[in-house]
Amino acid sequence: MNLQIRPEIEEILQKAWEKRITEKEALKLMNSSSDELFALAVTADKLRKRSAGDVVTYVINRNINFTNVCIGSCKFCAFRRNKSDADAYLLGIEQIVEKSREAKKLGATEICIQGGLHPDLDAEYYSDLLKVIKEETELHIHAFSPMEISYAAEKNGMGTKDALKYLKESGLDSMPGTAAEILDDDIRSTICPKKLKSREWIRIVKEAHELGIPTTATMLYGHVESAGEQVKHLAALREIQDSTKGFSEFVPLSFVHFNTQLYLSGKSRGGATGIEDVKVYAVSRIFLDNFRNIQASWIKLGRKLAQVMLNFGANDLGGTLMEENISSSAGLSTSMLDKKEIERMIIEAGRIPRQRDTLYNLL
Numbered sequence: 001m002n003l004q005i006r007p008e009i010e011e012i013l014q015k016a017w018e019k020r021i022t023e024k025e026a027l028k029l030m031n032s033s034s035d036e037l038f039a040l041a042v043t044a045d046k047l048r049k050r051s052a053g054d055v056v057t058y059v060i061n062r063n064i065n066f067t068n069v070c071i072g073s074c075k076f077c078a079f080r081r082n083k084s085d086a087d088a089y090l091l092g093i094e095q096i097v098e099k100s101r102e103a104k105k106l107g108a109t110e111i112c113i114q115g116g117l118h119p120d121l122d123a124e125y126y127s128d129l130l131k132v133i134k135e136e137t138e139l140h141i142h143a144f145s146p147m148e149i150s151y152a153a154e155k156n157g158m159g160t161k162d163a164l165k166y167l168k169e170s171g172l173d174s175m176p177g178t179a180a181e182i183l184d185d186d187i188r189s190t191i192c193p194k195k196l197k198s199r200e201w202i203r204i205v206k207e208a209h210e211l212g213i214p215t216t217a218t219m220l221y222g223h224v225e226s227a228g229e230q231v232k233h234l235a236a237l238r239e240i241q242d243s244t245k246g247f248s249e250f251v252p253l254s255f256v257h258f259n260t261q262l263y264l265s266g267k268s269r270g271g272a273t274g275i276e277d278v279k280v281y282a283v284s285r286i287f288l289d290n291f292r293n294i295q296a297s298w299i300k301l302g303r304k305l306a307q308v309m310l311n312f313g314a315n316d317l318g319g320t321l322m323e324e325n326i327s328s329s330a331g332l333s334t335s336m337l338d339k340k341e342i343e344r345m346i347i348e349a350g351r352i353p354r355q356r357d358t359l360y361n362l363l
């Protein structure tokens, strides 16, 4: 096969094998041609092998979205409801605990809890919820985005660091690094005007890491942002990781557009194309030299593309989830994955499946 690869792309890929590439170089990779995409894949895959080996991990977890009531107004979100809406819900603590018990019986090692910003809930509610789940199940609790932390802290008149300490003492083990979207305030003013600003997201994540609460790192891409803004976002994550080493993994989240106001009002593109998806994954692996783990989100990409990402830098397929409400509200059909199916996907990609816990210890 005779691929047309420009010398400058070859040089950047060669450099990536030996040292860190710059934002400018990452942007050139994001703008590479379809021929060059094969070269990106080879480099991303080699770098994946060097940092994470041939094992592909997954976690057995249960996702619980405890309420869809939210005072937020994110334009990419089709999940939120007003309290008065007919299909608004708030699960009772006993219901949440029951779901957690069930998950434990089914072999889950993690309970993942995220929800809307409910006007009647605060840090005390979050704390009660953590305590009772911990008491009943002893499972790892991965909960509350930096936005939820900011909201709960504000409701109780606390600083975010104090709120994090309080929730850690109540049983919070780690946090999803969601609500990052794109760390650029111009983009945020279009897609999520009421959400915390970039610097606040960064501050809360750093506070969590300082307190020994690891988080994931995410990027919501495929809406109004440019490749340059994607790279700027990756650079912000790389810098945080340099200073705290508190990110467990990076999860690129491909925008699910169907039922969202952002897309329906004509303001965004209709999600990333498959080519953009693979570029984002490959460039993330190449650029984020201080992240061992890149997770392919099967819920956003679909199972087939998520499996393909194992050849574009990903070394993890995330969680089995058991239930999911956010992407399905946005118009995705999301049937759940079980251990057998996830392992089949990994084996057929020529890799070794291993169950892990939230913090990447193999089980």
Ligand code: SF4
Pocket: 070, 071, 072, 073, 074, 077, 078, 079, 080, 115, 116, 117, 147, 192
């Ligand atoms: S993304 Fe979260 S904060 Fe934003 S509207 Fe949806 S539920 Fe609310």
